[in-house]
Amino acid sequence: MENSKINPFIKRIKRIFSSKHTQFTLYIAMVLWLAVITQMVVNRVFREDFQITEAFVNTDMEEMKSSLEIVAEYSGEFLSEADKKDMIRQIADSIGLTLDKEIHIQKEGSRSEYAYTKQAKYAETEIKVISMEQEYEEAVRMKHYIIVRMSILQSIQSIEGYKNVLLNMLEQLGVDRKQITMRFDGCYAGARTKEEKERIAELLIRELHGEIALDYEEGDLYTVYAYTGLINEYIMSLGSKVNIQVAITYDEQKDKTIVTLATPILNESW
DSSP, X not given: OHHHHHHHHHHHHHHHHHOHHHHHHHHHHXXXXXXXXXXXXXXXHHHHHOOHHHHHHTTOOEEEEEEEEEEEEESOSOOOHHHHHHHHHHHHHHTTOOOOSOOEEEEETTEEEEEEEEEOSSEEEEEEEXXXXXXXXXXXXXXXXXXXXXXXXXXXXXXXXXXXXXXXXXXXXXXXXXXXXXXXXXXXXSOOOHHHHHHHHHHHHHHTTOEEEEEEEETTEEEEEEEOTTSSOOEEETTEEEXXXXXXXXXXXXXXXXEEEEESXXXXXX
């Protein structure tokens, strides 16, 4: 009795799934789901492996240079002179930099600065440990900051690798907070019109899958602020997220149009 009720139902299901129309519908649904899953995987890989240098290299500019600045706050309160020198040595070792001269020490009141700078043909590096007194919860405490600046000519793609190595080393040294600024400079021969500057900026922003938040022109300087989800860090400016700045200006003496790309924004200390 039960078999007589179940068998017609099973037969009906078989007939439905044996239908060519149904098979085609299921096939299309499967293809669509595979496309969605593939796109999700591609987006994830693209985000993880993306390098901002690629956007700059694609512009085919001349005299390219990449720069990195990391400002980190040390988590501890006490650092001896030996500790500060050892920090600089460890950071230098991590990026393959040999200290071939003494670490420069400058003291003024409660503020001290331990610094090492090295300039080579295609690279310049500066490592500092700065200590100063600061008020914290109605008390005066000694705060320590580690600053690393690097500039590399020609092989600008290597700046990403140095950044990762330095961040790993700073984590080992014990830092609380850090601010990372990356900058890329290049140039074109001759002057560029406003429309050409706009096209250059739009190309860079498009390569980064970004959206322009603000742009303005002041004399020969054309500046664009934008945001891209490919970069985690950002700042808030006029109620908008910003993590890309493009600045384009003309150097009359060199007869070159200078293009600068920075993330999140240009640091005035440069």
